Amino acid sequence: MKKLMALTAMAMAASMSMTAFAAEADLPSADVAEQGYDFYKDAVSYNDIREELGAVPKLDKAVTIGFATKTFENEFWRMEGEGAEIAGKAFADAGYDLTLDVRGAQTETDEEGQLTLMLDMVNKGYDAVLVSGISDANLVPGMEAALEAGIDMTTVMDAFTPYASTTVGAWHYQAGVQGAEWIYNTIGQKGKVACITGLSQATAAQARTQGFNDFYADKADIEIVAVQNGDWDRQKAYDITETLLQQHPDLAGIYCNNDTMAMGALEAVIAAESDCVIVGTDGTSEATESIKAGELDGTVDFFPNIMSQIAVEMQVRKLAGQELPKVIYAPQCVRDSSNIEQSFEEIFGYEYSPIFE
Numbered sequence: 001m002k003k004l005m006a007l008t009a010m011a012m013a014a015s016m017s018m019t020a021f022a023a024e025a026d027l028p029s030a031d032v033a034e035q036g037y038d039f040y041k042d043a044v045s046y047n048d049i050r051e052e053l054g055a056v057p058k059l060d061k062a063v064t065i066g067f068a069t070k071t072f073e074n075e076f077w078r079m080e081g082e083g084a085e086i087a088g089k090a091f092a093d094a095g096y097d098l099t100l101d102v103r104g105a106q107t108e109t110d111e112e113g114q115l116t117l118m119l120d121m122v123n124k125g126y127d128a129v130l131v132s133g134i135s136d137a138n139l140v141p142g143m144e145a146a147l148e149a150g151i152d153m154t155t156v157m158d159a160f161t162p163y164a165s166t167t168v169g170a171w172h173y174q175a176g177v178q179g180a181e182w183i184y185n186t187i188g189q190k191g192k193v194a195c196i197t198g199l200s201q202a203t204a205a206q207a208r209t210q211g212f213n214d215f216y217a218d219k220a221d222i223e224i225v226a227v228q229n230g231d232w233d234r235q236k237a238y239d240i241t242e243t244l245l246q247q248h249p250d251l252a253g254i255y256c257n258n259d260t261m262a263m264g265a266l267e268a269v270i271a272a273e274s275d276c277v278i279v280g281t282d283g284t285s286e287a288t289e290s291i292k293a294g295e296l297d298g299t300v301d302f303f304p305n306i307m308s309q310i311a312v313e314m315q316v317r318k319l320a321g322q323e324l325p326k327v328i329y330a331p332q333c334v335r336d337s338s339n340i341e342q343s344f345e346e347i348f349g350y351e352y353s354p355i356f357e
Contacts, residue, residue: 043171043327046310047348055355056313057320062097065315066121067130067308068114068139069156072104074232074260075284076304080132080157083305087312087354094356096316101126108199108232111138118142128152128315130308131164135201152318156311157302158204160327165318167327168311172204175300175332176211176255179279182298182334183253186277190221191252194244196230196237196265198257205232205257208281212255225251230261237264245272253277259287259299266296283335291340298336303344306330306352313354 067084070077081102088100105114111134121129122145133139143163153164160167195212198205216222225248230237256262262280269276280287283301290296307330331348345351
């Protein structure tokens with residue numbers, strides 16, 4: 001309760017400040033509907049626009065970009081951070097005067113701590129900030145403060161927000177569809193399935209779960225026996241799966257909103273000597289190695305270290321004055337035993353690398 005009150009108070013204070021500032025400048029509204037923007041209809045795929053973008057324009061000054069991301073305890077976000085660092089070095093080596101500051105929250109639920117580190121970047125006057133909010137609201141005060149200070153933002157991976165001029169991330173809804181469809185075809189298009197979701201307040205979890213549910217909505221021979229919240233936690237996913245297998249020994253498939261939970265679910269399946277298939281989401285190295293070992297069945301791979309490199313590239317393009325689409329979907333696909341040994345280039349037909357001037 002104290003945390004909620006603190007965040008609410010900060011949001012109200014920032015909102016009052018924004019109201020006064022908005023009278024002097026045309027800033028994005030907190031209400032997506034007011035902008036008349038359809039995030040899904042107008043979104044584009046990086047695969048479709050990468051050649052149209054051309055070389056990254058040179059910067060006319062030294063710039064500092066912050067990245068306020070989630071906890072590095074989660075391998076996915078660690079991979080995102082590493083990808084951003086790779087991009088920062090590539091730009092520096094190519095002669096772009098760029099400083100990148102990548103920081104992660106302490107835990108999966110450290111909403112206040114993540115807001116604090118973002119506000120620090122804003123207060124230091126960074127030129128831009130990449131954001132991956134823990135929830136759909138915890139960084140709102142920081143984003144409003146950034147707008148007031150004239151600091152551009154790019155959302156990475158997570159929910160679309162009107163505060164950021166660009167979102168580079170996964171198509172979360174489609175990830176749920178992809179995971180559900182893979183399970184559907186693998187189990188013979190009939191049987192019992194379940195979904196283990198992430199944090200209930202996380203829009204990525206909400207969208208992935210919605211995609212899962214919608215895919216099965218018209219599948220008469222599929223029974224969804226459970227959609228349970230695992231909070232991105234491995235042990236919780238294990239416990240949920242253990243109970244589900246006791247209640248439904250014939251459970252055919254489980255889709256997990258991330259790979260951490262998928263690995264926990266897999267451990268429970270192995271312990272129960274069940275044939276239930278498990279599909280995760282993210283494409284962490286633990287998941288891909290498990291697929292190679294013939295254990296985990298699949299993962300919807302977001303190629304996190306590539307996604308964050310694309311995000312840094314898009315942010316540099318904006319700082320250099322280039323106009324970009326509002327929403328850019330990074331590459332994603334289901335990885336299983338049929339393609340797990342293939343590289344990004346072999347799957348998508350190109351090797352990711354920015355084109356420098």
